[in-house]
Structures are given as C-alpha cells and as structure tokens.
Amino acid sequence: MAAIDNLKTLTEIFGLDWCVSNVVPKLVEKSSSTVFLHRMTALFAIERFLSSVSDETVSHFFTIVSERLSDPVPNIRFNACRILNQFSQRNTDLNGLVPKLTEMLEDNDPEVCFHAGQALKLLL
Numbered sequence: 001m002a003a004i005d006n007l008k009t010l011t012e013i014f015g016l017d018w019c020v021s022n023v024v025p026k027l028v029e030k031s032s033s034t035v036f037l038h039r040m041t042a043l044f045a046i047e048r049f050l051s052s053v054s055d056e057t058v059s060h061f062f063t064i065v066s067e068r069l070s071d072p073v074p075n076i077r078f079n080a081c082r083i084l085n086q087f088s089q090r091n092t093d094l095n096g097l098v099p100k101l102t103e104m105l106e107d108n109d110p111e112v113c114f115h116a117g118q119a120l121k122l123l124l
Contacts, residue, residue: 004045008052016054023049024060031064036073043068043079050086058090069100074109081115088122098123 011019023045031042046061053061065087068080081104088094101123104116 004041004048007045008048011049011052016057019049019053020057020060024057028060028064031068036076039068039071039073039076040079043076043083047083047086050083050090055090058087058092062087062092066097066100069097069104074107074112077104077107078109078111078115081112081119084119085122094119094123 007023011023027042027045030038033039033042042064046065050058050061065080065083068076071077071080081101084094084097098120101116101120105113105120107113107116
C-alpha cells in the first residue's frame with residue numbers, strides 16, 4: 001500500500017498527464033496478469049486513485065474493474081464489486097453491469113454474493 005500511496009503522491013506532483021502515460025498502462029498490465037496479487041494490487045491502486053483523477057482516467061479504471069468482475073478468484077470479484085461504489089460517486093454509468101451483478105448474486109462465494117448485492121443496491 002505504501003507504493004500505491006507513493007504513486008498517488010507522484011501523480012499529485014507530476015500531474016494527471018504523467019499518471020495517464022505512466023501509471024495507467026502499468027495498472028492495465030497488472031490487472032490482466034496471471035498472478036493473483038498483481039490483479040489485486042491493481043484494484044487497490046485504482047481504489048486509491050479514483051478520488052484524484054480525471055473523468056478520462058476513470059473510464060480506463062472502470063474498464064479494468066468491470067473486467068475483474070469475471071475473475072476466476074473470488075477475492076478479486078468481490079473487491080471489484082466493492083470498488084464499484086466509488087465509481088457511482090463519480091457519476092459513472094454502471095447500468096450496463098446490472099446483468100453481470102445479478103448473475104454474481106448466485107456465485108459460490110458468499111462474499112461475492114454480498115458485494116454484488118451491495119453494488120446492485122446502488123444501481124436500483
């Protein structure tokens with residue numbers, strides 16, 4: 001988490017253009033890694049960055065998080081659902097995710113079901 005905080009500080013110093021050209025590509029890369037911890041770290045970084053980035057960057061992050069809703073690892077799926085709350089606070093249109101979140105209510109993992117339900121409450 002300290003590394004994520006350092007990247008956020010660097011973004012505040014160097015600006016959003018620096019973030020888009022240096023941080024976002026790495027998060028995209030890490031979010032599709034075969035290594036569970038890389039994907040989880042990408043999600044945690046996105047969660048930290050959401051409050052301080054432009055709407056354009058939010059759209060990049062939204063794509064990453066929505067893709068992780070189908071991750072094979074339950075912890076990734078429920079964290080992706082949990083992070084959707086912050087997107088709704090940024091006025092991001094989440095309605096396209098209703099079918100996927102509804103499907104996730106039947107997930108084998110109870111935490112995934114819970115967080116999918118919480119995300120759906122924001123939308124309905």
